[in-house]
Amino acid sequence: MRSLILRMFLATASGAWLLLCAGPAGAQPAQATGCETCHRNEASESLSAPARDFALADVHRDRGFTCVNCHGGDPNATDKAAAKAPATGFRGKPSGQAVIAVCSNCHSDAALMRKYAPRQRVDQAAEYATSVHGQQLAKGDTKVATCVSCHGAHGVRLVSDAQSPVYPLNVATTCTKCHGDAEHMKGYTLNGGPLPTDQGEKYAKSVHHAAMVERSDLSAPTCNDCHGNHGAAPPGVDAIANVCGTCHTVFATKFALSTHAAIFERGCVECHNNHDILEPTDAMVGTDEKALCSTCHSEGDNGHKAAMAMRAGIEKLKAAISHSEEQVAAVENAGIEMGDEALTVREAANHLTVARTELHAFDPAAVQAVLDEGLGLTTKVDEAAAAAQSELSFRRTGLAISLAAILLVVVALQLKIRTLKPHA
Ligand code: HEC
Ligand code: HEC
Ligand code: HEC
Ligand code: HEC
Ligand code: HEC
């Protein structure tokens, strides 16, 4: 009897506990509703998939929400008509602006969101409204992206989940669903021509894609890092023209000093492109046909002269570095330790890297100053290597002399021994 009372008490207590947990900041996943149960068994894919995806993995379900938080209706009814009676506030399938309204119901409500994720932004809908997507939607264009194009509606995952469509490695696929589909993007224009649909293809060839996909460097940018998560900044907006500098700050600081910065509308993009950014090479600097500078500069102008001077300086330091490397290797092969000199050569190579950064001010004198420091280092290494070489040949001569002396002594001893041998 006592144990029955105890058990009843425990059951009530845990029931109350469950109720508490299912409150606003419910940490408990929601129970299946009448909606979910019926929909899961519907024959048509478009009716059953929402229920299945929602049950499988959904951040909203995990926080205790159900179908009715987005669709309205009576969650407890098992009859279709009752579940969707007008008095239940059932909204059906939202589309267009109604999608934004459904999602921002919570995501723009700072007080509500604070209970679940205190540091999460609540400006997604506000930002979205300023984007090309949002502006076009407001004009009635339903081919643009809404919240569900990028996040889904059922089976919504945390953005940090590797399976989320907006996880860094998946973003390009999410955007190119539309932006790589010429049929979907037909009719849109940019600067008088059709809006290109090659962003994904070009991005796949870029240094950034290589860094992110091949080297798992998630600090490299994908579509949303340059265009904004919700802003979809188009060409011509300052934020997009200056986006490279948010990560490549030193390059941007140098570039700001240059004549180019004042005249290039697209900044870095004029020389590196936006989507197909390839690995830069020294061959880009120069005056031959293939050099980048030659696309705008020609013989006689200051840009042409600067290109020639900077390339010559870079080549000179490169040659000096490989010469020093050979000297150091030769001495080390002979068994003399040159660790310090090997480090100095590496430091000279760092100067080469710094020069390629300094180049962005497009001031040949500033580049030359860095290159000269590098040349100073290789000169020091060459001197040390030469000293080691002469030390080596001095030691070799010394060795030869002492070997000869030892040989002489051995011969002399031999002769002496022979004279001492008793005659048989
Ligand atoms: C007994 C089965 C059943 C229940 C319970 C049920 N539905 Fe449905 N639902 C359907 C069927 C069948 C359709 C297809 C349209 C129709 O027949 O009215 C549908 C259609 C829908 C649609 C699409 C409407 C459109 O405009 O295309 C949504 C959204 C939806 N249901 C949500 C819900 C929600 C939310 C609940 C719970 C409050 C719920 N359903 C409860 C069977 C059910
Ligand atoms: C986070 C909000 C949210 C929740 C929770 C949610 N839905 Fe939806 N649902 C939407 C939105 C938005 C759409 C429109 C999606 C679109 O246009 O792709 C939609 C579409 C649908 C459709 C129409 C699908 C189609 O392709 O025509 C059905 C049916 C549906 N939901 C049922 C459900 C059921 C059942 C649940 C609960 C198991 C549920 N939804 C939970 C937001 C939600
Ligand atoms: C064009 C695609 C796109 C659209 C449209 C979009 N989002 Fe996002 N959303 C993203 C990306 C990308 C991220 C960031 C992922 C990351 O941080 O790595 C994100 C992040 C989020 C986050 C996490 C918090 C944050 O702000 O970083 C929430 C919540 C969110 N979006 C809700 C929404 C809502 C609500 C809408 C509709 C008003 C919407 N999103 C429209 C792509 C989109
Ligand atoms: C009933 C309130 C509510 C509605 C409606 C709602 N959300 Fe959420 N959403 C939340 C809460 C609460 C979280 C959990 C935040 C957390 O814990 O990080 C969340 C999380 C998210 C996340 C993951 C954010 C992260 O931290 O990674 C995304 C993405 C998201 N929602 C998108 C949507 C989209 C798209 C819609 C509309 C189809 C929508 N939400 C509708 C309340 C809601
Ligand atoms: C559902 C389809 C769809 C998805 C998904 C989508 N977009 Fe869009 N996007 C469009 C359409 C349609 C336009 C309108 C083009 C116009 O009006 O010029 C557009 C416009 C843009 C523009 C402005 C182009 C211009 O100059 O007009 C940018 C930038 C952009 N999207 C970036 C993105 C990024 C980044 C993503 C992914 C995070 C993305 N979009 C996902 C359909 C989509």
Ligand code: HEC
């Ligand atoms: C490294 C930054 C960066 C990345 C990554 C990036 N973009 Fe862009 N994108 C830009 C810049 C900068 C412009 C504007 C160039 C200009 O002013 O002409 C642009 C322009 C665009 C445009 C306008 C049309 C065009 O091609 O010029 C669209 C659409 C677009 N990007 C979509 C995307 C999509 C989709 C992805 C991912 C596959 C992506 N972008 C990745 C920087 C980037």
Ligand code: HEC
């Ligand atoms: C979100 C940060 C970020 C943004 C924005 C960004 N980059 Fe990068 N970039 C990186 C990372 C990370 C790497 C790869 C690491 C590395 O090789 O230095 C990289 C590599 C590069 C490289 C190759 C460097 C090398 O030594 O081979 C070039 C060139 C480059 N980015 C140019 C640009 C341009 C131009 C833009 C603007 C259109 C831009 N980046 C925008 C982070 C960024």
Ligand code: HEC
């Ligand atoms: C006038 C053309 C031009 C402009 C504008 C320009 N760059 Fe460069 N950039 C170059 C050239 C040429 C190289 C190759 C230098 C070399 O390898 O000798 C280069 C190399 C780079 C590298 C690789 C450096 C290395 O160590 O290999 C990065 C990163 C880079 N640029 C970023 C930027 C950023 C960010 C901007 C804008 C703030 C920018 N560039 C603007 C011409 C330009």
Ligand code: HEC
């Ligand atoms: C997209 C066209 C373009 C490219 C590519 C370009 N420049 Fe320029 N550059 C200009 C223009 C325009 C000016 C300003 C007019 C002038 O002085 O010729 C300029 C000015 C300069 C100046 C300043 C000249 C002065 O009189 O002060 C230098 C130096 C320069 N460029 C070097 C280079 C080098 C080196 C490269 C290759 C890495 C290069 N530029 C690539 C267009 C370009």
